[in-house]
Amino acid sequence: MLSMKNISKVYQTEKVQTHALRDFNLEVKEGEFIAVTGPSGSGKTTFLNIAGMLEPFSGGEFMLDNVNVGSLSDNERADLRNQKIGFIFQGFNLIPDLSLYENIEVPLRYRGIKAAERKLRIEECLEKVGLASRAKHLPQQLSGGQQQRVAIARALAGKPRFLLADEPTGNLDSLMARQVMELLENINSEGSTIIMVTHDQELARRAPRNIQVVDGQLADFTLYQNKSSDSVAERVQQSMAEV
Amino acid sequence: MLEIKPIFNSLLRSKAGAIMLLIQIAITTAIVSNAAFIAKDRIDFLSQETGYPEDEIFSFTTMTFDKELDIVQKFEETETMLRNIPGVKNASLFNAVPLSGSGSAGGLSLKPATEEGPDVRAAYFLADENALDTLGVNLLEGRNFRPDEVIMSASRDVFPEVTIITQALGLELFPTGDALGKTVYFGVAPLKIIGIAEPMKSAWLKDSRPDNVSIIPFVGASIFQKIIVRTEPEQRTAIMRQIEDLMIQDHNKRVIIGLQGMDEDKRDNNASDILMLRMLITLIIVLVLITGLGIFGLTVFNINKRTKQIGTRRALGARKSAIVRYFLIENAIICVFGLVLGSIAAIFMGQLLLENYSMPALDTFYVLMTALFVFIASLLSVVMPATKAANISPSIATRSI
Incomplete structure (x- = not known):
């Protein structure tokens, strides 16, 4: 359902070209839970941004549910993001002036869902993350873990096919991190496909599939148990040593 | 959405x-x-509409210092000289210039000053039979002054017996609208209304009655005399430039002051x-x-x-x-x-x-x-x-x- 072939991303400054991703290949099947790890600056976030259509890529082919993302206009990408993808950010990214209810409502409004249905979905999602009683609170009245649960509720409300999580537990203490991870696992068990970028090896190991981004290229543990490329394997070991 | x-x-x-x-x-x-x-x-x-073709009119004051001169006769010659300048439509002697902020006003009454009667504020211009044409104002009713009705005198012993007033003034004096032919009093002097003129403004746009204007055919020839000239609009500047020389040529014991277009006068005044x-x-x-x-x-x-x-x-x-x-x-x-x-x-x-x-x-x-x-x-x-x-x-x- 998500397929990246030879994706590359080049950041061009005045004199320097930086290759954030090169020859990046990935196939994601429906219902997978993938943890993406890798050293800082390896291209994890760039991969996630491209997977979430938050930024354009420089070359290669990216198919999302049989749609060729490279050929879409800005508006079409925004609509596709809205319909297919739920984002969970490290910094939660809740809108501070909006109540929890209104925060979850944001993507639903962009999709043009009617008020009555919005209400149903929001209440259902708040219920799912255990914050139904606090719909009218503002984000700042909540703990970090609670805020991240609201952000997850917001990501779920649109019933997306993909959840993209960028260090979802990065700003949380270990107890809260575990709660959030459990929530993600539940969501995955209900059928949602999750791609999660994380630094936390322990959390990553809980995911059924682990991939590692090194120097802008992919090292897929599940794949490379069978057929491995030496150069990539070496680089992985090297980088593991660094971490 | x-x-x-x-x-x-x-x-x-x-x-x-x-x-x-x-x-x-x-x-x-x-x-x-x-x-x-x-x-x-x-x-x-x-x-606002003043009633005057402001860009065609200019005015100036002559100060005569020739004590021997018969001022009345000289000014008649001067007026003729002015009218003969190519491009000049008409010229007339005035006591004051409309819109200039300086002029005369008083009450016109239905009864002589010795008796009590309704009294209406009006600005008055003392001028000759060329006044209306020089100001570019037409008559709505009645007739203009005949030359023999114009009094030219250094004293006010003899005073005119006729006047031309604006319609606004006529209606205020005679609300039924039949002012033409009626007599009003300027102090004790009776004046018969022989003409009703189109709207024109007095010397002051901010007067309580700027539309009440009366013209009285009297030229009080004095050493200070205001003269108003109307020209073809495109020739006014050229004529204004040579007017001082022409006036001095006409009589060399005089000084010309306050030469100004009517529109400039109005601008200064406002x-x-x-x-x-x-x-x-x-x-x-x-x-x-x-x-x-x-x-x-x-x-x-x-x-x-x-x-x-x-x-x-x-x-x-x-x-x-x-x-x-x-x-x-x-x-x-x-x-x-x-x-x-x-x-x-x-x-x-x-x-x-x-x-x-x-x-x-x-x-x-x-x-x-x-x-x-x-x-x-x-x-x-x-x-x-x-x-x-x-x-x-x-x-x-x-x-x-």
Whole structure:
């Protein structure tokens, strides 16, 4: 359902070209839970941004549910993001002036869902993350873990096919991190496909599939148990040593 | 898909900036609508129909210092000389120049001054039978002065027996509209109304009765004499340039002073109104600019403060147009409240001006037009920063700050 072939991303400054991703290949099947790890600056976030259509890529082919993302206009990408993808950010990214209810409502409004249905979905999602009683609170009245649960509720409300999580537990203490991870696992068990970028090896190991981004290229543990490329394997070991 | 409710709620939760802007919009609306109304009132005043072809007329004063001279006879010759200048339509001797701010006025009565009777304020011009033609004013009824009705005298022992008045003056003296042929009294002197003239203004546009004008056929030939000349409009400047030489050629013991076109006279006389008008227009422009800049600045500030939020909204599926719309709606909400407050303040301020400075009552049309104008100006001020905001990359959402 998500397929990246030879994706590359080049950041061009005045004199320097930086290759954030090169020859990046990935196939994601429906219902997978993938943890993406890798050293800082390896291209994890760039991969996630491209997977979430938050930024354009420089070359290669990216198919999302049989749609060729490279050929879409800005508006079409925004609509596709809205319909297919739920984002969970490290910094939660809740809108501070909006109540929890209104925060979850944001993507639903962009999709043009009617008020009555919005209400149903929001209440259902708040219920799912255990914050139904606090719909009218503002984000700042909540703990970090609670805020991240609201952000997850917001990501779920649109019933997306993909959840993209960028260090979802990065700003949380270990107890809260575990709660959030459990929530993600539940969501995955209900059928949602999750791609999660994380630094936390322990959390990553809980995911059924682990991939590692090194120097802008992919090292897929599940794949490379069978057929491995030496150069990539070496680089992985090297980088593991660094971490 | 309008997001009025969440935007409104969000504004309520961070009020400070919005309230400042709201107050600024309100003050601008209140002041600009009153200033625009007063400015329009001044423009109407300055551009009102005076009844004169101002660009064809000029006037000057001669001061004669030849004690031997028969002034009456000399001025008749001078008038003829002036009329014979190519391009001159007519010339006449006057005691005062219309619109110049200096002239004579008194009461015209239905009874001689010795008896009590209704008395109407009127400006009067003492001039000869060429007066109306020189001023470019036509008769509506009756006839012009005959030359034998014009008295030229250094004393007022002999006074004319006829007058021509404006229709406005006629109606005030005789509300039934039958002034022609009636007699009115200038002091004790009876004057028969032989003609009713088209509207023309007195020496003072701000007089309580600027339309009440009477012309009396009397030339009090004196060493100071005002002369009014009407020319072809395109030749006035050239003729004015040579008039002093021609007058001295005509008689060399005289001095020419105060040579000026009627439009210039009017401008000088109303300089304070023109200044006021300019100041009002400046005030309006400055206020609208300040408000526009304020809105622009606040939007830029809001955008910088909300970069991450905008990126997040884009990540959650907002199209660029939705981001622009967000800021437009937010601004429109603030604007509507500011405009309502400002309109109330405007009407209240108009009331104060009416009571304390005898300004005319503020027309609500001006408040509505100003509100509309401020609304449009404010939306325009938002468009640019909002478009900039819409171009914020959604990838900013994943960058930690």
